[in-house]
Amino acid sequence: MDFNLTEEQQAFRDEVRRFLDENLPPEEERDEMFQLKWGKLVREKRWVGFSWPKEVGGGGGDIMEQAILKEEMANRRAPPLGTCIMGLAWVGPAIIQYGTQDQKGRFIEDILDAKYQWCTGYSEPDIGSDLASLQCKGVREGDHFVVNGQKTWTSLAQWAKWMILLVRTKANTEKKHDGITCLLVEMDSPGITVAPIQNMSKQPFFAEVFFDDVKVPVANLLGKEGQGWQITIGALANERSGISEVTGLLRELDLLKELARNSQLGGRPALEDARVRRRIAEYETRVAAMRFNGLRYLTKQIRGEPLGSETSVNKLHTAHIEKYTAEFALELQGSYGAIAPGRNHPIDHGRWQKEALGWCTAVIGGGTPNIQKNIIAERILGLPHD
Amino acid sequence: MNFGFTEEQEMLRAEVRKFLDSKAPLEEVRKIMESEEGYSPKLWDEMAQLGWLGLLVPEEFGGVGLTWVDLTVLLEETGRSLYPSPLLACTLAVIALCENGTAEQQQRWLPGLADGSRILSVALQEADDRLSPDGTQTTGRREGEKLILRGEKHFVPFATAAHHFVVSFRNSEQPDDVSLAVIDRNADGVEVADTRSIDTTKRFGVLTLSDVAVPEDCVLGESTPASWPAIARLFDHAAAAVTAEAVGAAEGGHALIVEYAKQRMQFGSLIGRYQGVKHPLAEMYVDIESIKSLLYYAAWCLDESPEEAPLYVSMAKAYASDAFTRIGIDGIELHGALGYTWEYDAQLYLKRSKWVKSAYGGSDHHYDRVADLGGF
Known part of the structure; x- marks a missing residue:
């Protein structure tokens, strides 16, 4: 065990720290102008897509430097590196691994520059956790695929310019996973209809997407026909790697402590109450465990061992913290806990109320906690399939 | 790295x-x-x-x-x-x-x-079970070249097997003025009584010191005697050691249930196929992995980064105390009546979990410390 950094790594860490000293103002001064400037600056540093190859426009950093970068950003509660959410999380990595030169050229720079958003066409009305049973059909006709069917719960669909889409190109394969193909689809293609769905906060965050004879050029086939499942598994694992999630959670805990400091319980600040302190200490411990789990997985990667299903561990921790910290915050607010969020909410404009109604994206997207538990039980513990 | x-x-x-x-x-x-x-x-x-x-x-x-x-x-x-x-x-x-x-x-x-x-054991705790400086009420009175120890030590691991004890004692009424001395089991005034543990693989005892005369050169450090920070560090090592044993034991207990779930048939199916069984087993895996990560970092801190050690030792011990408790209980429950028998081994892990949660501070004690050390 050795947590010391090499000289180069130390130099890199110092560079990151210097950059943050010079360019990251205190949180209360981070306005919209700052957000714009920040996006430009980190892009110039090539810290967006930091670990992606230089040839495609990434930073060419190794995984250790990437971890340093993320930890330093987390310690200072810096905003994210890049804003093309799904593009950076899994579309980009999938294109880099499976895409053609032409696809890399067309998409990667745009993702890094956040020219537009991507959305993800996985779930269907009858197909959720059992994703490999998907029915949306793709039929090869000459130099394009014709897509018919429906996707749903598609986050950002009405704003995204592109979608990474899974379709069934072969029916009745021996294993249902084998007939799935991955396509990159432009959202303004003729035949696509997007019908927003309101989430429980009445925000149109996700949508139904209908495909009616939509033509997708073969040039937008990602990987090979029938390789869609393999690509997806890799991409979703990428979503679960976990280190970067720690940043957001640390910030959440800062705010929770702040709330507890300013809330009263039995005539004194709630943060002095033993039960409140222990509860927050428990969350902190969980986040620390996530951080160290991440470092152990990183070590595996550095040693050249592939990461498997163990990344579901941190996904489950995230789910736990996301669900219960907001609940706890409402509890701290007493009767104010039930006031609807908005400008008039006396405590932080109701940010915790929004959280308490908004954790679903992080917890359900990419596989519900029960699915993560199945993954661990079946793939790691070797228990029989359901 | x-x-x-x-x-x-x-x-x-x-x-x-x-x-x-x-x-x-x-x-x-x-x-x-x-x-x-x-x-x-x-x-x-x-x-x-x-x-x-x-x-x-x-x-x-x-x-x-x-x-x-x-x-x-x-x-x-x-x-x-x-x-x-x-x-x-x-x-x-x-x-x-x-x-x-x-x-x-x-x-x-x-x-x-x-x-x-x-065999040397350590006698750091007393009847009121406080892991703080005031938890040491045993007194050390100077008498010429000798130190006269008087008090009662509890929860002394493997007390009956020990030839010597490292004992904490108080020099004066000053809150932090505590030190360590090594005493001989056979010295006059030393009495050792066995206390039975729920976990029969663990032993501890009560050490009664009735004006035990200790030569000056048995006070650790002699002219610069060990003081409270040294004892606090011993408690950190103790909690880390218990957590290390907890990780192994929790994995052992977990493996026993996983094996059982792969063999036991009910309703025409292996019980490991049912999510009511497989999900708790997955949760236990998450907990064991997480204790390992916290523990290994804490262990490294004890060697290389002492100022960080108290926080991470407490995180590891707190998490382990609660998680192993659940694993012990679920381990019995998932085996059904078999788990309740003397003959089957699940009970041994349950009992170990009771020892783990109580030894050198349970989860409340350690989460309180996480809160204090985290500055909130």
Whole structure:
């Protein structure tokens, strides 16, 4: 065990720290102008897509430097590196691994520059956790695929310019996973209809997407026909790697402590109450465990061992913290806990109320906690399939 | 950066595993735990010969001079086997001596610890069970060249097996004015009584000191005696050691249920197919992985980054106390009535979890410390 950094790594860490000293103002001064400037600056540093190859426009950093970068950003509660959410999380990595030169050229720079958003066409009305049973059909006709069917719960669909889409190109394969193909689809293609769905906060965050004879050029086939499942598994694992999630959670805990400091319980600040302190200490411990789990997985990667299903561990921790910290915050607010969020909410404009109604994206997207538990039980513990 | 074990450490793990699997399988552990001594002097000698009792003892005093991370590997494996021995007691005595003893004191006691001929235990807690400076009420009164100790020590690991004890005592009414001394089990005024533990693989006892005269050169550090920070560090090592044994034991208990779930048929199906069974097993895996990560970092801190150690030791011990408690309980429940029997081994892990949660601070104590150290 050795947590010391090499000289180069130390130099890199110092560079990151210097950059943050010079360019990251205190949180209360981070306005919209700052957000714009920040996006430009980190892009110039090539810290967006930091670990992606230089040839495609990434930073060419190794995984250790990437971890340093993320930890330093987390310690200072810096905003994210890049804003093309799904593009950076899994579309980009999938294109880099499976895409053609032409696809890399067309998409990667745009993702890094956040020219537009991507959305993800996985779930269907009858197909959720059992994703490999998907029915949306793709039929090869000459130099394009014709897509018919429906996707749903598609986050950002009405704003995204592109979608990474899974379709069934072969029916009745021996294993249902084998007939799935991955396509990159432009959202303004003729035949696509997007019908927003309101989430429980009445925000149109996700949508139904209908495909009616939509033509997708073969040039937008990602990987090979029938390789869609393999690509997806890799991409979703990428979503679960976990280190970067720690940043957001640390910030959440800062705010929770702040709330507890300013809330009263039995005539004194709630943060002095033993039960409140222990509860927050428990969350902190969980986040620390996530951080160290991440470092152990990183070590595996550095040693050249592939990461498997163990990344579901941190996904489950995230789910736990996301669900219960907001609940706890409402509890701290007493009767104010039930006031609807908005400008008039006396405590932080109701940010915790929004959280308490908004954790679903992080917890359900990419596989519900029960699915993560199945993954661990079946793939790691070797228990029989359901 | 490398957050993993070295090849040597993996080799150590494999050797310990092999040794315990052949010499101390659970049927043997059951015999040992019900014996008068509560440990096997024969296996203790064999472990000494393999160098494992002197893992932390510097080479000049007959040991191997390794680190706390190495020791963590050993403790995980003894924990996995629920192996009954005074290893924890002796380990803490080694730390007390290495960190606070003069060269002469180290020369006097460490070689016997390394070769297994002497068993030293630590007597740091008292009846009111406080892990703070005021938890030490035993007094040390100067009388010429001697120190006269008076008080009662509780929860002393493997007290009846020990030849010597590292005892904490109070010099004056000043809150932090506490020190450590080594006393002889056979000295006048020393009385040892056995207390039975729920976990029969663990022993502890009560040590009564009725005006025990201790030579000045038995006060650790002599002219610069150990004080509260030294005792606090012993508590940190103790909590880390318990957590290391907890990780191994929790994994052992978990493996037992997983195996059972792969064999037991009900309603025409293996029970491991039911999510009511497989999901708790997955949750246990999440907890064990997470305790490991916290523990390994804490262990590294004890070796290399002492100022960080208290926080991460407390995180690891707090998490482990709660998680292993659940694993112990669920382990019984998932086995059904079988788990409730004396003959089946699930009960041994449940009992170990009771020892783990209470030894050197439970989750409340350690989460309070996380809160204090985290500055909120």
